[in-house]
Structure formats: structure tokens, C-alpha cells
Amino acid sequence: MIKKRRQFLVWSSILGVSPYLSAKSMGTYEKAFKKIEPTIAAVQEHMFPKGSKLPSAKVMNVTQFLFETMMHKSFDKDIKAFVLEGAKELEKREKGRFASMTPQEKEIALRAYEETNYGRSWLSRIMTLTMEGMFSDPIYGSNINEVGWKAINAYGGSPRPKTRYIEL
Amino acid sequence: MKYDVVIIGSGASGGAVAYTLCQAGYKVAVLEKGRLIKREEFSKDELAYCRRDLVTPDLFDEYHTIEEKVDGEWIATPTYESGWSFWNGNIVGGSSNLMSGMLHRLHPDDFRLKSKYGEIEGANVVDWPISYEELEPYYTLTEELVGISGKVDKHPFEPPRSTADFAQPPTKENAVVELFDKSCQALDITPLVTPRAVLSKDKPGRDACYYSNRCGSYGCSSGAKGSSREALLKPALATGNLTLQSNTYVKSLHTDKKDEVSHAIVVDTVTGKEKKIKGKIFVVAAQAHESARLLLNSANAHHPEGLGNSSGELGKNLIFSGGGSGQGELHKDALKHIKFEELMTTGLFVNRSILDWYFIDHWWDGRFKGGSVEFMFEHQNIISRARKNGYEDGKLVWGKDLGERLIPRFTEQKSIRFEVFNDWLPNDNCFVALDPTHKDRFGMPVGKLRIQGHPQDVKVGRYIAKKCEEVLREMGAKNIYSAISSTPPQNLVAGGCRFGNDPKTSVLNKYCRAHDVKNLFVADASFMPTGGSVAYTWTIYANAFRVADYIVESLKKLS
Numbered sequence: 001m002i003k004k005r006r007q008f009l010v011w012s013s014i015l016g017v018s019p020y021l022s023a024k025s026m027g028t029y030e031k032a033f034k035k036i037e038p039t040i041a042a043v044q045e046h047m048f049p050k051g052s053k054l055p056s057a058k059v060m061n062v063t064q065f066l067f068e069t070m071m072h073k074s075f076d077k078d079i080k081a082f083v084l085e086g087a088k089e090l091e092k093r094e095k096g097r098f099a100s101m102t103p104q105e106k107e108i109a110l111r112a113y114e115e116t117n118y119g120r121s122w123l124s125r126i127m128t129l130t131m132e133g134m135f136s137d138p139i140y141g142s143n144i145n146e147v148g149w150k151a152i153n154a155y156g157g158s159p160r161p162k163t164r165y166i167e168l
Numbered sequence: 169m170k171y172d173v174v175i176i177g178s179g180a181s182g183g184a185v186a187y188t189l190c191q192a193g194y195k196v197a198v199l200e201k202g203r204l205i206k207r208e209e210f211s212k213d214e215l216a217y218c219r220r221d222l223v224t225p226d227l228f229d230e231y232h233t234i235e236e237k238v239d240g241e242w243i244a245t246p247t248y249e250s251g252w253s254f255w256n257g258n259i260v261g262g263s264s265n266l267m268s269g270m271l272h273r274l275h276p277d278d279f280r281l282k283s284k285y286g287e288i289e290g291a292n293v294v295d296w297p298i299s300y301e302e303l304e305p306y307y308t309l310t311e312e313l314v315g316i317s318g319k320v321d322k323h324p325f326e327p328p329r330s331t332a333d334f335a336q337p338p339t340k341e342n343a344v345v346e347l348f349d350k351s352c353q354a355l356d357i358t359p360l361v362t363p364r365a366v367l368s369k370d371k372p373g374r375d376a377c378y379y380s381n382r383c384g385s386y387g388c389s390s391g392a393k394g395s396s397r398e399a400l401l402k403p404a405l406a407t408g409n410l411t412l413q414s415n416t417y418v419k420s421l422h423t424d425k426k427d428e429v430s431h432a433i434v435v436d437t438v439t440g441k442e443k444k445i446k447g448k449i450f451v452v453a454a455q456a457h458e459s460a461r462l463l464l465n466s467a468n469a470h471h472p473e474g475l476g477n478s479s480g481e482l483g484k485n486l487i488f489s490g491g492g493s494g495q496g497e498l499h500k501d502a503l504k505h506i507k508f509e510e511l512m513t514t515g516l517f518v519n520r521s522i523l524d525w526y527f528i529d530h531w532w533d534g535r536f537k538g539g540s541v542e543f544m545f546e547h548q549n550i551i552s553r554a555r556k557n558g559y560e561d562g563k564l565v566w567g568k569d570l571g572e573r574l575i576p577r578f579t580e581q582k583s584i585r586f587e588v589f590n591d592w593l594p595n596d597n598c599f600v601a602l603d604p605t606h607k608d609r610f611g612m613p614v615g616k617l618r619i620q621g622h623p624q625d626v627k628v629g630r631y632i633a634k635k636c637e638e639v640l641r642e643m644g645a646k647n648i649y650s651a652i653s654s655t656p657p658q659n660l661v662a663g664g665c666r667f668g669n670d671p672k673t674s675v676l677n678k679y680c681r682a683h684d685v686k687n688l689f690v691a692d693a694s695f696m697p698t699g700g701s702v703a704y705t706w707t708i709y710a711n712a713f714r715v716a717d718y719i720v721e722s723l724k725k726l727s
Contacts, residue, residue, distance in 0.1 A: 012551075042631070045567035046451055046566065047567065047570070048566075048570070049568065050573040051568070052567065052568045052570070053571030053572065054570060054575075055574055056572040057700075064273050069215075072220075074220040074221060074222055074226070075220070076251075088495055095580050107567075111563075114417050114563060114564065118199065120564075123564055124564060127555070127558060127566065127653055128555055130552055131555050131558070132215055132219060132551055134213075134554075135550045135554055136213075136214055136215040136398045136498075136551060137213055137214070137215065138559065139213075140215060147179065148488065151571070152550070152554070152574055152578035152579065153578060153579050154548075154550045154553075155514075155550075156212050156213075156214060156382070156550065157212035157380035157381040157386070157515075157548075158212060158378075158380055158388050158389075159209040159210075159211050159212065159381035160211055160212065160213070160436070161212075161213035161216065162211070164216070165215075165220065165222060166205065166211075166213070166216045166217075166222050166223075168205065168209050
């Protein structure tokens with residue numbers, strides 16, 4: 001049976017948060033993102049911590065990548081809203097404390113969030129967006145000096161892109 | 169301006185028709201919905217080409233509805249809901265830019281499946297109105313013009329050919345073929361070199377493959393890949409007879425007289441401006457379901473059920489490809505016959521296929537039509553491989569564990585994969601119609617695809633996949649699995665305007681001209697009443713060259 005990628009939208013409406021779907025201006029989304037950015041960055045940093053064999057989220061600018069790629073016109077507008085809503089939901093569950101938790105507390109909070117369908121779907125989306133930055137061409141601002149590629153000894157083919165998103 | 173021929177779509181079939189007509193001196197317009205990306209503009213940008221809809225439409229603008237049976241009822245889901253795009257490369261040259269190019273000719277028996285194997289209950293199998301012999305010269309022409317490299321091996325199920333061997337030798341191969349060939353021989357299976365639409369040697373205007381490690385899903389930067397754009401549209405443009413209009417979406421075809429199309433109504437996708445394009449002959453080549461959709465959307469007082477639909481067959485008997493895929497991991501510490509460094513060498517092809525199970529005639533298993541198998545490495549995209557390997561017991565792996573997991577998976581093993589192609593039997597529950605409510609951004613009803621497969625397809629696919637798993641086991645692969653299902657591969661699609669001699673049961677005649685409309689042709693894979701058990705592209709090219717020759721003859725008679 002067809003999987004409905006957008007089933008989370010149903011959950012979104014249950015949560016009663018979907019103002020970004022109707023938000024037309026870039027500014028509105030950007031403002032909302034800035035508010036929740038520390039939470040998203042904290043999740044990415046928990047997924048890709050310092051001292052791992054993979055580059056850390058912090059060094060790789062993955063939060064900036066995540067924001068920029070979502071702002072490109074090719075990005076699915078529903079997923080864009082979902083990224084914000086899922087982060088807000090996480091903070092709601094953790095009473096606004098998530099970003100300032102210890103790594104152990106974060107692990108417990110995220111694994112608990114993962115037990116819910118909504119949380120699993122959101123964490124999976126954040127992982128995807130983070131890996132997209134970490135392992136795509138450095139032109140997108142992450143994978144700096146190809147450190148992501150070097151870590152796993154895998155390289156993209158040639159020629160490399162000269163512009164982002166095939167803007168000719 | 170009235171063109172001699174107006175072609176809708178610039179992919180494999182549109183390119184073949186344009187090439188032939190332009191070479192013959194006729195004025196041709198090719199209308200392509202997508203934009204032009206030139207050879208020097210392509211790159212191996214995984215994010216752009218494989219993870220965003222940049223070479224296919226945004227699904228909120230243009231989409232399909234997909235109909236599946238849920239609790240006994242047909243339920244249509246728009247693809248913007250599911251994210252399951254049925255577009256395959258909407259740029260100049262179409263999806264031929266992005267193919268892997270592993271091609272085979274059909275077998276002579278694919279043209280007479282019904283005569284050979286009889287009726288199958290629940291399937292609409294019919295013989296073709298032409299034979300392999302009629303198409304053979306065009307398979308050969310495709311080999312030369314498009315540039316298919318390969319090597320002829322004797323095999324009972326290899327179709328006969330009029331030339332001794334391929335003009336181009338096979339592309340360079342990874343050492344894994346040594347392991348593969350030995351494993352096949354141990355199992356008494358005949359490994360064959362896959363013909364590939366990639367040049368191993370330079371050809372005028374096109375350079376040989378440079379083994380970039382990213383071929384399928386990407387455009388080619390040397391011109392080695394036999395895309396419609398490189399192989400056909402460029403030389404067609406060089407004649408001065410081709411007007412290539414990209415960013416041009418065709419809404420409908422207009423008929424003034426009952427049996428003749430007078431013009432196409434098109435929209436500039438950038439400015440939104442509408443205009444008419446006039447021609448003597450119209451050739452629809454928009455890919456199977458879109459060609460049928462365009463004819464359905466062209467209904468008028470003379471043709472209330474759609475253009476060329478007096479049979480009621482328009483959109484019916486849409487086919488995909490049966491089968492599926494499987495893979496296994498070759499590990500550094502358990503590798504036989506070859507060195508691990510050789511296995512890890514990037515860029516080189518596997519170029520192997522098996523045709524041993526194309527027809528099955530076995531004392532125990534029975535006598536039935538089987539299929540073909542291609543072997544290849546798992547796609548070398550990095551993001552998708554990293555993402556796929558980031559789970560354990562259904563949970564996301566993150567933190568230090570993620571590095572511990574990913575690094576050995578990228579550096580101490582390589583996955584080998586097989587793809588099974590077997591007939592997708594045409595049946596009453598696989599077709600394209602117009603969706604009654606959904607419209608695309610140009611205001612035209614979208615195609616509603618009902619996509620049910622026949623149970624036989626899965627049975628055959630599983631039969632072959634089991635045999636392939638044995639090959640992987642013999643190769644020493646670990647964690648072998650295969651996934652055969654009735655889910656259609658959206659990039660392997662044909663049918664919907666089947667050809668035949670009887671206007672009551674077919675949309676097109678044997679030259680792929682509409683029975684009802686004398687200046688209307690459908691040149692893409694829509695014509696196929698049955699699909700055979702190989703990828704469609706070579707047959708699409710070949711048949712389009714055949715149709716084009718017929719159009720040239722028709723135009724000569726007109727003047």
C-alpha cells in the first residue's frame with residue numbers, strides 16, 4: 001500500500017500547529033526557525049557529537065545547511081513545516097529544557113521521542129537532512145574540506161557541481 | 169509557420185524521430201516540457217540530481233494520482249501525498265540522460281507471446297502485428313547511432329543479429345567480473361556481457377566513458393552515454409532543420425477535421441503564455457502514460473473519448489516491468505579470487521547479465537516465460553548509502569555508534585546487486601485514465617494510474633531471484649536478500665496505446681499511426697502490447713527509427 005509521506009500532517013493538525021504552511025513570506029519562517037534553532041542544533045550535535053569517527057555537527061555547519069536547503073524552492077513545503085513543528089513538540093515534551101540537557105538526558109529524551117510515530121518520523125528527517133549536508137558536495141556549505149567524505153573514504157564523482165541546485 | 173512534423177517529447181523516441189526526419193530534410197519542431205541542461209553543465213551532484221525534484225517537476229505542480237485497492241475499493245492517492253514520483257527526467261533528452269544504459273534487444277518470441285505460451289487467465293496477452301525480423305535492422309541502427317558497446321556471446325536465448333559484433337567493445341570492467349564469471353560457471357550458468365549504451369571509444373562529437381563512478385541517475389559529462397540529446401538531437405540540430413523548444417508544455421492537440429490534427433496548444437512554462445504550433449504530422453513521444461493522457465486531454469466533439477480512442481483502448485494495458493532486485497555484501501575478510509583493492513576500485517562497470525531463465529522449460533517447474541537479470545554494484549551515491557546503513561533493529565543509530573557502524577560498511581565491504589526484469593502482464597487493472605478532479609498547474613487533468621500487477625509476475629520474479637541469490641552465495645556474499653513485489657518500477661513503463669491490425673482492439677496500427685487520425689503517431693513505448701523481459705530503451709529507440717522511416721515515406725507521398 002502507498003505510504004503517505006504526509007501522514008505527519010494529520011498529526012500536526014492534532015497538535016494544532018501549522019501556521020508555517022500558510023506563511024507566505026520568507027521572513028516569517030526564518031523568524032520561527034531562529035527561535036527553535038538551538039533545539040535542532042542540539043539534536044544534530046547529539047547525533048554527530050565531537051570525538052566520534054565522523055565529523056561533528058558543530059564543525060560541519062549542518063544547522064546552517066539544514067536551514068538553507070529547506071529555504072530552496074526545491075524543498076517540500078510540508079516537510080519544512082514539519083521540521084519546525086517536530087522540534088517544538090520535542091521542547092514541549094521536555095518542558096523547554098532539551099537544548100540545555102546533559103548528553104545522557106538528551107539520549108533518554110530522544111529515544112523516548114523515537115517511541116512515538118511522530119517523533120520517529122521527525123528524528124529520521126533530521127538525520128536525513130544532517131547527512132545530506134555532511135555527505136553532499138562542499139559547495140552546499142557543509143562537508144567542509146570534504147571531511148565527511150574522507151571519514152568514510154567515499155567520494156562523489158566528477159565533475160563536481162559549480163553551482164548549487166543546478167542553477168545554470 | 170507550419171512544420172512538417174511536430175514531436176511532443178524529446179526523449180529516446182522523440183529524438184529518434186527528429187533525427188531521421190531532419191536528416192531527410194524535413195522541418196521538425198520538438199516540444200519539450202523541461203529545460204535544457206547541456207553536457208558541460210551536468211555534474212555528479214547527489215543532492216541536486218538524486219534528492220530533490222530538479223530534473224522532474226515539483227509534485228505540487230504536476231503529479232499523478234495512483235489507484236490501489238484498499239479493502240476492496242479503489243483508492244486514488246495523489247503523488248504529492250505519497251512522494252512517489254512517476255516522472256523520469258523532464259529535461260531535453262528526457263530520462264535517456266539519466267539511464268544506466270544496460271540494454272537488451274527483445275527476443276523474437278516476445279513478439280508472439282500468445283502464440284508461444286497461450287492465454288494466461290486475467291492477462292490481456294496478444295501477439296504483436298510485427299515480427300523481430302522487421303525490427304532487427306533498427307536494433308542494429310540504434311547500436312551504431314546511439315552507440316551501444318558490448319560483446320556477442322553465444323547463448324540460446326540471445327536474439328539473432330545481422331552484424332557479427334558490436335562496433336564498440338565493452339566498457340572497462342571491475343575485477344569482480346572474474347569472481348562473478350567463476351561463480352556462474354560453478355553453477356552451470358552462462359554469464360553474458362551486458363550491452364550498454366555507453367561508449368568505450370570516442371565517436372565523432374562524443375568522448376568515450378571516463379568512468380566517473382556515477383552513471384545512472386546522472387547526466388554524462390563526456391557524451392559517452394547514448395542519450396537522445398547527445399546521440400540524436402545534437403546531430404539533428406546540426407542539420408538546421410530542427411527547432412527545439414524547451415520549457416514548452418503541450419496541453420492538447422486540436423483537430424479541425426475529424427481525422428486530422430491541425431495544431432498543438434502549448435504553454436511556455438516560464439512565461440505562462442499560450443500559443444499554437446501547427447504541423448502536417450504530429451508525433452506524440454511523451455512517455456507511456458503521458459502520451460495517453462495527452463490524447464485523452466485532447467477529446468473534442470469528433471473524438472469525445474479522446475483522440476484515437478474509437479476502440480476504447482486508449483490508456484488501457486499500461487505495463488511496467490515485473491521483478492525486483494536483491495543484493496549481498498562482499499566482505500574484505502571473506503573475498504575469493506580477487507583482491508579487495510581491485511573490488512574497491514571505483515568507476516568500472518560490472519557489465520554482466522544472465523539470460524538463462526528467459527524461457528523456462530523444466531520437467532518439474534514447468535514451461536513459462538521467465539526473464540533477464542542484470543548484475544551491478546549497489547548505486548554509489550553516498551548520502552543514500554549512509555542513510556540506509558544508519559539503522560539497527562529498526563532504530564536510528566546516532567552518536568559515536570554511527571561512526572563505528574558506517575566506516576566499516578564503506579571501507580571493508582561492497583554490495584553487489586541484481587535486478588530481475590520479467591514481463592509485467594497487461595491486465596484490466598493496470599491503465600491510465602484522466603483523474604476526474606485533480607489538475608496540474610496548467611489546468612489540465614492529471615493522469616490517474618491504476619497499477620495492479622498480475623500474480624504470475626511475482627511468481628516468475630521470485631523464481632528468478634532465488635537463482636540469483638544462489639549466484640551471490642557462490643560469490644561468497646553475506647546478508648543476501650531480495651525483494652520481489654508487484655510494486656511497479658516507475659522508470660520502466662510502456663503500453664497504453666497498443667498497436668495492432670484491428671482498429672477495434674488497438675489504438676495504433678503497425679506503424680504506430682492512430683487508426684482514427686491519419687496524421688497522428690505515437691512513437692514512444694506506448695505501442696507495446698506486451699513488454700518483454702528486458703529494459704525498454706533499446707526497443708523504444710529501434711521502434712521509433714522504424715516509425716520515422718514510415719513517416720518519411722508518408723511525407724514523400726504527400727509532396
